[in-house]
Amino acid sequence: TQLLEQSPQFLSIQEGENLTVYCNSSSVFSSLQWYRQEPGEGPVLLVTVVTGGEVKKLKRLTFQFGDARKDSSLHITAAQPGDTGLYLCAGYLNDMRFGAGTRLTVKP
Template structure:
């Protein structure tokens, strides 16, 4: 059974700080996606990474796909209150598997 473990589960930091959240698995995925979900809404895709070692940047967000395509990280620089939300990673193998998410709260 493919599983994606996300850590930390919860993170509360001050505005302006940097943070990294992780998504790990023992399985290899053909691609990995990161989503952000707000309360009462569906997840919104942030990025898709497909190549081992790939790094993608989206403004203050940096996404990395592990060399072995089993893990990924999301780094946020100078966090802002608008970054608050549930961050989900999803791996694509035989089907799409989601992690349980990291609930991020940025304090103003």
């Protein structure tokens, strides 16, 4: 069982649509990170959220940390083909734990 559960596992949408992906846990984290990974490359850090209820925006991407610091969401507005990739969340407990990821495909 994953400590961080990400949903959905796969998501395929058309360009211009909005989407939300989730990262959930029963554990409380001091912070959570989101990464995007493109095929054949390493994950790239997008954001770190540290305060319960915190919302961070990165252009069309909005990240929210749950009030209880057990979950996080990533919302993408008007998705573009360049958003295609594997989105991973990670959080530190006794060591850094990664979710299994959401594979997003945005079709032109």
